[in-house]
Amino acid sequence: MNKIEELEQQLQIVQMESQMQARALYQFCRDLSTAQSDDDLIQVLAWPTIETEAATVNLIYVDSDDAGGLERIRVIANWHREDEDIFPLGSRYQLSEIPLSQLLLADPDTPLLISDVEKDDRLNDESRAWLLQKNVYALASIPLTLPGHWIGIVLLTWCQPHNFSEQEEIVYNGLVGVVTPVVNGRRLVAEAQKRMAELQALNELGRTLRGRLDVPAILEETYYQASRLMQATDFYIALYEPDTNEIVLLIDVIEGHVTKPYARWKARRGFAEYVIQHREPVIAQDTYARWADSRDVNVHKRTELNELGVRIPRSVMGVPLIAGEEVLGMIAVRDYENPKAYTQHDLDLLTVIANQVAIALQNARMFDNLEQMVKERTAELEREIAERERVEAERARLQEEIIKAQRLAIQELSTPVIPIMDRIIVMPLIGSIDTLRARDITRNLLAGITRHRAKVVILDITGVPIVDSGVADHLNKTIQAARLKGARTIVTGISDAVAETIVDLGIDWSNVETLSDLQTGLLSALSSMGFKLGRMA
Structure with missing residues (x-):
C-alpha cells in the first residue's frame, strides 16, 4: 500500500468517525428535545459519560437574588452509581456555603475540568477539603448560560482522578451550546407551571375561605394551601387582641405536625409583635437571632433555650393579617437550617395568602358578632315572651281566682x-x-x-x-x-x-x-x- 492509499484510508476512517459522531450528536439532540421529565433529561445527559465511569451526573439550577446577583443552587435531577449520591436530589446550597462556587461560575462559556482534585492548583485548601469530604476526586462543570444570565450547570463527578480525553473535551464543550436551550426551555416551562399551580392554589384558597366562618377551619385550610406553595413544615398563625394587648397562638406547625396550643401572652418585643406593630411583611434571614438583635427584638430567652438544646430558626418570614385599618394578627413560616430560605417571591405569595386570610377572619368575626347579636336578641325575646307568658299566666290565675270566688259567691247566693x-x-x-x-x-x-x-x-x-x-x-x-x-x-x-x-x-x-x-x-x-x-x- 502506497502513501496515498494509506492517507485515503485514514481519511475514510476519520469521515466514518465524524459521521458516527454526527449521528450520535443528532440522536443526543433528539433525545434531549423529546425528554418528558427531568429524569428523562438526566438519563440523556448521563449517556455520554457512562464509558468514562463518572460517579454522578447532576443537573443544577443557579438562582439569583432579588437584586439579580447569583445566590444559590438547586439540584433538579441527578444520576448516580450505587452508593455514590454526592448531591442528593432536591438539595439546595447557598453559594456562600460552597467553597468552590466562584470557580464553578467563573467562566460562563467554557467547561471547568478538574482531573485531580488533590493536585489542581486552581483549588484552594477549603475547596479541596470540601470536595474530598464528598469523595469527589475529579469533576467536570458544564456551564448553561445565556448572554448575561446563568441558567445552571451540568456537574459530573468521579470518585478517583480522571484524565479527560480530547474526545471528552469536545463532547463537553459541545454540550454547552446543545443543552442550554433545552434546559432553559424546561426551566421556563417549569416556572410557568409553578406560577399556574400557585394561582390555582391561591384561587382555591380564596374560594375555600369564602365558605369558612369557623376560625380553626380557616387556619387549617390556610396551612394546607400554604404548604402547597412553599416550604411550610414550620408554620404558625398568631392573632392580636387589642383590648387586652395579648398575642394568641392558634395554630403552630412543627416539622409538619399541626398543633393548636392556644397559647396566650402579653404583647412584648417578639417577632410576632414586631410584624404586627410595623404592619409590614418581614424576612428575617442571615440567622434570625442576628436580625432580631439588629432590631431590638427580644430573643434572649430563646437564646437561653437554645443553650438547652431548643432550636432557634435561621430564617423567619412573617406577614401581618390586615383587614381595613385593623391588624388581626400575623402569619409566619420558619426554617431551622437555611439562613436564606425565603425569597421576595415567597414573601409576595405569603402576603397574598395573608390578605385572603385576613378577609376570611374578618368575615368570621363579623359572623360571630352577628351570631352573638342574634343569640342576645333571641335570649331577650325569649325573656320577653317568658315574662309575657308569666304575666298572662298570673292574669289567668287571678282571673280564675276571681271566677272561682264569683262562682262561690253565686253558689252561696243561689x-x-x-x-x-x-x-x-x-x-x-x-x-x-x-x-x-x-x-x-x-x-x-x-x-x-x-x-x-x-x-x-x-x-x-x-x-x-x-x-x-x-x-x-x-x-x-x-x-x-x-x-x-x-x-x-x-x-x-x-x-x-x-x-x-x-x-x-x-x-x-x-x-x-x-x-x-x-x-x-x-x-x-x-x-x-x-x-x-x-x-x-
Missing part, C-alpha cells in the same frame, strides 16, 4: 241557708235548677243542718219558674237527705203553674210536706218547735 230561729233554717231557691245546682242545694242544705243543728228546714221555691220531673226528683233526694239528718222539711211557695205541672207530669209529692207560702211555713215550723206567736199590746 243556695243560701238562712237561720231564722234556733234550729230553724230557710233555703229560698230562685231561678231554674239543673243537675249541678241540685247537688249544690243538697250539699249546702246538709251543711246548714249540721252547722245550725236544725230540726226544721223550709225550702221556699217561690222563685223557681219551672218544676219538671228532674227538679222534682232532685228536691225529693234533698228532702230524703235532710230527713236522714233528722230534720223536718217543708216546701213552700208552690205557685199555681208549678202545681199544675206537677199534677200533669204525675209527680208524686204525697210524702212531701208542702205549704202555700213562706209565712205559712214559718208559722208551721215555729209551732212544731213549741213557739207561739201573739200580738203585743
Whole structure:
C-alpha cells in the first residue's frame, strides 16, 4: 500500500468517525428535545459519560437574588452509581456555603475540568477539603448560560482522578451550546407551571375561605394551601387582641405536625409583635437571632433555650393579617437550617395568602358578632315572651281566682241557708235548677243542718219558674237527705203553674210536706218547735 492509499484510508476512517459522531450528536439532540421529565433529561445527559465511569451526573439550577446577583443552587435531577449520591436530589446550597462556587461560575462559556482534585492548583485548601469530604476526586462543570444570565450547570463527578480525553473535551464543550436551550426551555416551562399551580392554589384558597366562618377551619385550610406553595413544615398563625394587648397562638406547625396550643401572652418585643406593630411583611434571614438583635427584638430567652438544646430558626418570614385599618394578627413560616430560605417571591405569595386570610377572619368575626347579636336578641325575646307568658299566666290565675270566688259567691247566693230561729233554717231557691245546682242545694242544705243543728228546714221555691220531673226528683233526694239528718222539711211557695205541672207530669209529692207560702211555713215550723206567736199590746 502506497502513501496515498494509506492517507485515503485514514481519511475514510476519520469521515466514518465524524459521521458516527454526527449521528450520535443528532440522536443526543433528539433525545434531549423529546425528554418528558427531568429524569428523562438526566438519563440523556448521563449517556455520554457512562464509558468514562463518572460517579454522578447532576443537573443544577443557579438562582439569583432579588437584586439579580447569583445566590444559590438547586439540584433538579441527578444520576448516580450505587452508593455514590454526592448531591442528593432536591438539595439546595447557598453559594456562600460552597467553597468552590466562584470557580464553578467563573467562566460562563467554557467547561471547568478538574482531573485531580488533590493536585489542581486552581483549588484552594477549603475547596479541596470540601470536595474530598464528598469523595469527589475529579469533576467536570458544564456551564448553561445565556448572554448575561446563568441558567445552571451540568456537574459530573468521579470518585478517583480522571484524565479527560480530547474526545471528552469536545463532547463537553459541545454540550454547552446543545443543552442550554433545552434546559432553559424546561426551566421556563417549569416556572410557568409553578406560577399556574400557585394561582390555582391561591384561587382555591380564596374560594375555600369564602365558605369558612369557623376560625380553626380557616387556619387549617390556610396551612394546607400554604404548604402547597412553599416550604411550610414550620408554620404558625398568631392573632392580636387589642383590648387586652395579648398575642394568641392558634395554630403552630412543627416539622409538619399541626398543633393548636392556644397559647396566650402579653404583647412584648417578639417577632410576632414586631410584624404586627410595623404592619409590614418581614424576612428575617442571615440567622434570625442576628436580625432580631439588629432590631431590638427580644430573643434572649430563646437564646437561653437554645443553650438547652431548643432550636432557634435561621430564617423567619412573617406577614401581618390586615383587614381595613385593623391588624388581626400575623402569619409566619420558619426554617431551622437555611439562613436564606425565603425569597421576595415567597414573601409576595405569603402576603397574598395573608390578605385572603385576613378577609376570611374578618368575615368570621363579623359572623360571630352577628351570631352573638342574634343569640342576645333571641335570649331577650325569649325573656320577653317568658315574662309575657308569666304575666298572662298570673292574669289567668287571678282571673280564675276571681271566677272561682264569683262562682262561690253565686253558689252561696243561689243556695243560701238562712237561720231564722234556733234550729230553724230557710233555703229560698230562685231561678231554674239543673243537675249541678241540685247537688249544690243538697250539699249546702246538709251543711246548714249540721252547722245550725236544725230540726226544721223550709225550702221556699217561690222563685223557681219551672218544676219538671228532674227538679222534682232532685228536691225529693234533698228532702230524703235532710230527713236522714233528722230534720223536718217543708216546701213552700208552690205557685199555681208549678202545681199544675206537677199534677200533669204525675209527680208524686204525697210524702212531701208542702205549704202555700213562706209565712205559712214559718208559722208551721215555729209551732212544731213549741213557739207561739201573739200580738203585743
